Amino acid sequence: MLYGFLVSDSLSIIRKRSDFLAANRGVRVARPGFVLLAHPNGGLGKRFGVTVTKKIGNAVVRNRMKRRFRELLRAALPSSGLADHDHVLIGREGGVERDFALLGEELAAALARATAGKGDPPRRRPAPGKPHGRGR
């Protein structure tokens, strides 16, 4: 435990809505269970957040998805996350039933793509889409 803080001390949670919106301008990698956003935060260390819209399900389903995503991020970010970046996972339909180990592999692959700077095309401009995470 002596070295523990050396690795984990830089991991924190994104708490401001503006940071979530800023992440939309960063690298974007889509996977079957989720979409990963990575965006530099200017020396604040590795931070993460989770967004699950009401379209996915009721409160129980949404909370369960967030917990599993947080668990994935806690495991993956210290070793393979992007330094001084905000990492945001957006839940997609089907992400609740998806196998946990499989999600782990997909997150590792998505992080590798993001590190290489190769993102998927950003979301369609003309289509307004749903605002992500409307607060309450």
Place this chain on the structure above:
RNA sequence: CCAGGGGGCCGGGCAGCCGCGGUCCUUCGCGAAAGCGGGGAUCGAGGAAAGUCCGGGCUCCACGAAGCAAGGGUGGCGGGUAACGCCCGCCGCGGGCGACCGUAGGGAAAGUGCCACAGAGAGUAGACCGCUAACCGGGCCAGUUCCGGCAGCAAGGCUGAAAGGGUGCGGUAAGAGCGCACCGGGGCUUUGGUAACAACGCCCGCAUGGCAAACCCCACCCGGAGCAAGGCCGAAUAGGGAUCCCGCGUCGAGCCGAUCGCAAGAGCGGACCGGCAGGGGGCUUCGCCCCAGAGGAUCCGGGUUGGCUGCUCGAGCGGCGCGGCGACGCACCGCCCAGAUGAAUGGCUGCCGCCGCGGCAUGGGUCGGAAACGAAACCGGCCGCGGCACAGAACCCGGCUUACAGGCCCCCUGGCAUU
């Protein structure tokens, strides 16, 4: 054993590894401190946490107690409660063989209104089909006859959700509460009951339908907004007000755009730049040109964002006793039981439990066979796979309503069988 009725309760369990959020302790590390980190202990979602439909507590606002008006709500009686539209007990009405169930259950001779369609007639009832003695006229097969008229009749038919009490007997030309009996209804007395109401008796032949979740009337209740309530602290940016300095002719400056800032949007806004309006000056005066549009200090109050607080000890929970048919109340003892805020209570695995599907085997029973044995898969056994509901605290309580896989317990009713 079968069918059914009522009430109460649970809503997966255990273990391992890795994590999350509170609180407390810490002779540990860093730090001036506040704190941060490490270690330890302990606690960490529901019966509905849900819908946000009622009732309160708690805050702030308004208000002289109160009354009135408006609006909203409640609606048999009695009780319980902080309170309720909730709960308990009882009553009336309706349903069921029964246990029980349902019930928005004040007022319709205060008033207004509605009752479609159908139907002769729908609230001052009504002759369409009908029934009918006498009387008048007529027919011929000449009489206990037929037809028409005058008239009487609410018994039957028809329509309808509903036809102006029902059934029976008498009565009559035929009928009719016209008379009588019973039932129903209304009124009154008495008795029982706190009361709603019930029972007995007497009187009234009986015209006063239904709808008040139609307006309305009566009785009772209700001020408004909500923890994003409310309180505190600090900071940044620009603006507002006051005083003073500075400058000055009044006094210290209006609108729009672009840009940028606060805080991403919405919103708000300073300086610079551009334009317009306004002020001063000049000139060749229906116009053109030029000039100035400017600061500092202190204090006050407001907006935004962030942090802290409100924030969890409460109409609290668990026992036991007493009172009460019960809802519930009282006394004593014990306990502390989530406080997150992009929002903790989780991730993975193993065993057990329950349900479904498939397979194996052959213990019980079944079928075939004299038997050995074989078959099939009803019960039981073993193995594998899949599934285990509805649903996540957000200031806190009391209710209601809605959702819900599976399961447990108690009481009662009807029927069948047995002793």
